[in-house]
Amino acid sequence: MSPRSLTPEDAEQRVLLLRLLSLLLQYPDAELAAAGPVLVDTVAALPPTPAAAELAAFTAWFAEQPRDALERHYVEVFDLRRRSSLYLTYYLHGDTRRRGMALLTLAQRYRAAGWDADTGELPDHLPVVLEFAALEGPGSGEAPLRQHRRGLELIRHALTDAESPYRHLLAALLTLLPPPTDADLAAVAELAAQGPPVEEVGLDPYAGDLFAPPQTFVPPAAAPPTLIPPMQIPPGGAPSPVRPEHASPTLIPLLPTRTKEGHR
Numbered sequence: 001m002s003p004r005s006l007t008p009e010d011a012e013q014r015v016l017l018l019r020l021l022s023l024l025l026q027y028p029d030a031e032l033a034a035a036g037p038v039l040v041d042t043v044a045a046l047p048p049t050p051a052a053a054e055l056a057a058f059t060a061w062f063a064e065q066p067r068d069a070l071e072r073h074y075v076e077v078f079d080l081r082r083r084s085s086l087y088l089t090y091y092l093h094g095d096t097r098r099r100g101m102a103l104l105t106l107a108q109r110y111r112a113a114g115w116d117a118d119t120g121e122l123p124d125h126l127p128v129v130l131e132f133a134a135l136e137g138p139g140s141g142e143a144p145l146r147q148h149r150r151g152l153e154l155i156r157h158a159l160t161d162a163e164s165p166y167r168h169l170l171a172a173l174l175t176l177l178p179p180p181t182d183a184d185l186a187a188v189a190e191l192a193a194q195g196p197p198v199e200e201v202g203l204d205p206y207a208g209d210l211f212a213p214p215q216t217f218v219p220p221a222a223a224p225p226t227l228i229p230p231m232q233i234p235p236g237g238a239p240s241p242v243r244p245e246h247a248s249p250t251l252i253p254l255l256p257t258r259t260k261e262g263h264r
Helices: 008-024 030-034 036-044 050-064 067-079 089-093 097-112 126-136 143-147 149-161 167-175 182-194
Strands: none
Touching (some): 008 036, 008 050, 008 167, 036 050, 089 149, 097 126, 143 149, 149 182
C-alpha cells in the first residue's frame, strides 16, 4: 500500500512498526533483553501483514535468548562485519569524503524538522533513521530510508547469508519501502561484489583508521564538533560487547523508560 493512500489507522500501525524496528535494531542491553515477552505480545497484537509476520519471527527468537547470547550475536553481526553495518552512508559513499557531507546533510535534515537526535550515535545509524521516519512521517521522514534502499538490501542479504534472525527485521522494513527496481538489484549485486567506493587520499577527518580491514568493521570516529552539531558522535576504536543504553524512551510506550549513558 502506498503511504499516500494510508488511512489514519494504517498510518498509526506504520509508525508503530517503524518504532519497533528502531528499538529492536538497537543493542540488546539488560532492559531491552528483559522486555522480550512484552515485545512478543506487542507484535502479536499487530494486524496481519508481511512486516508483522517478520517481526513475529524475530521476537519469538529474541524472547528465548539469554542476554549474553543476544549481546554476542549483535556485536558479531553488526560491529564485526562491514557488510551488515548499520551505518547507512557507508554503503553509498564508502571511505570517501562524500560520506562526511552525507552525514552533515542528514543531521541538517533532522534539525530542519525540529528534531534533536540526542542518541549518542551518528545520524546515519539505522535505528536513528527509523526513529526519524516514525516521527516525521512517510514523506520527508522516510526519504532517508528510500535513499539508502540499496544499502538496506545489502544488509538483508548479509544477515541472510549469516543466518542471523536479524534478517527478519530488515525484511520487515523492506516491505514498507517501494519495491526494488532492476537498477537497484543490479547495484546491490555490484556493491556486494566490489564493496563501497574507496578514496585513499584527502579524507581528513575521515581518514586514518576509521575502517579496519575488510573482515573487521569499526564504527566511524568522531567528526569535528563544528561539522554535525549538536549531535553526539561516538568515538572510534574496536567494538566492545559493553555498549550504551541509548534507546529513546518515546519509542514504545509499552516498554519501561530506558536511560541513556555515555557512549562507550
